[in-house]
Amino acid sequence: MANELNQQVALVTGGSGDIGGAIARHLGHAGAHVIVTYVGGKDAAESAVSDIVTAGGRASSLQLDQRDPAAIEQCMTQISKLHSRLDIVVNNAAWNIGIPFPNLDDLTSDIWDQVLETNLRAPFLIARAAASLLKADGGGHIVNISSAGGISPGSSSIAYSSSKAGLNHLTRCLAVAMAPEVAVNCVAPGLVENTRMANRLPDAVANGARKQAVLGRVGQADDIAQQVLTFVTSRSISGQIMVIDGGMPGAMR
Numbered sequence: 001m002a003n004e005l006n007q008q009v010a011l012v013t014g015g016s017g018d019i020g021g022a023i024a025r026h027l028g029h030a031g032a033h034v035i036v037t038y039v040g041g042k043d044a045a046e047s048a049v050s051d052i053v054t055a056g057g058r059a060s061s062l063q064l065d066q067r068d069p070a071a072i073e074q075c076m077t078q079i080s081k082l083h084s085r086l087d088i089v090v091n092n093a094a095w096n097i098g099i100p101f102p103n104l105d106d107l108t109s110d111i112w113d114q115v116l117e118t119n120l121r122a123p124f125l126i127a128r129a130a131a132s133l134l135k136a137d138g139g140g141h142i143v144n145i146s147s148a149g150g151i152s153p154g155s156s157s158i159a160y161s162s163s164k165a166g167l168n169h170l171t172r173c174l175a176v177a178m179a180p181e182v183a184v185n186c187v188a189p190g191l192v193e194n195t196r197m198a199n200r201l202p203d204a205v206a207n208g209a210r211k212q213a214v215l216g217r218v219g220q221a222d223d224i225a226q227q228v229l230t231f232v233t234s235r236s237i238s239g240q241i242m243v244i245d246g247g248m249p250g251a252m253r
């Protein structure tokens, strides 16, 4: 096992998900103690924990519905009590539902709120709640997982695309607000093959992404995890958004 992150503690929200699980495993194999959160996917979270522990690492899981601000505060209090430190936060958890953009009437205010509370408000509340722990050693990292749909209008719904555009800008705002102790960066995946979230995309959106990728392939969960590892092992990058989508012209800025 590599040990770049030895002694460090990392929180990966949505570690029960496809990409969160891959990120957790990469951070765990790099030596961090990884705390993965889940809502309903306890077994998937435990599977990530078990893989890390079996490989000689340290990991644990925690239930967190991040739509609940009080639950976020409690989660951070628990991490502080158990570990007395937190070095890395990966705001990976998100919620989506497929609503084609032209179907404006299907995008209800309840769906809008669920998407925005989970995908945008929660990453801010988590960053705020984690700030003092992340700043304590002067070398903290936040990595937000947004979406190429936050750069060019596309993906599962207008609400999702807007939430991820907000998360991209939240990344820049937090990079300023939490400097110099905390570096804040973002990975913006395009379609990530073999994930449940990709399966919830309208077919036309998923097939369009595959066709437009100039490299002839879109991302895999491990590609996203590798980029997270790159960000959290650098002290010279902050406020950046790395698109991983196989090179779609619409997201090239």
Ligand SMILES: NC(=O)c1ccc[n+]([C@@H]2O[C@H](COP(=O)([O-])OP(=O)(O)OC[C@H]3O[C@@H](n4cnc5c(N)ncnc54)[C@H](OP(=O)(O)O)[C@@H]3O)[C@@H](O)[C@H]2O)c1
Pocket (backbone or CB within 6 Å): 013, 014, 015, 016, 017, 018, 019, 020, 037, 038, 039, 040, 041, 042, 064, 065, 066, 067, 091, 092, 093, 094, 095, 118, 145, 146, 147, 148, 188, 189, 190, 191, 192, 193, 195, 196, 197, 198
């Ligand atoms: N997959 C793609 O093609 C793709 C493309 C672009 C961006 N992304 C982004 O990549 C990240 C991971 O996506 P994924 O494909 O791994 O999705 P996923 O498999 O559906 O996992 C989503 C995760 O978010 C958690 N979650 C959902 N609602 C939550 C809530 N209210 N509070 C806390 N956690 C909640 C889920 O928990 P439980 O399962 O335990 O309920 C799960 O762990 C997301 O930010 C997503 O927007 C994915």
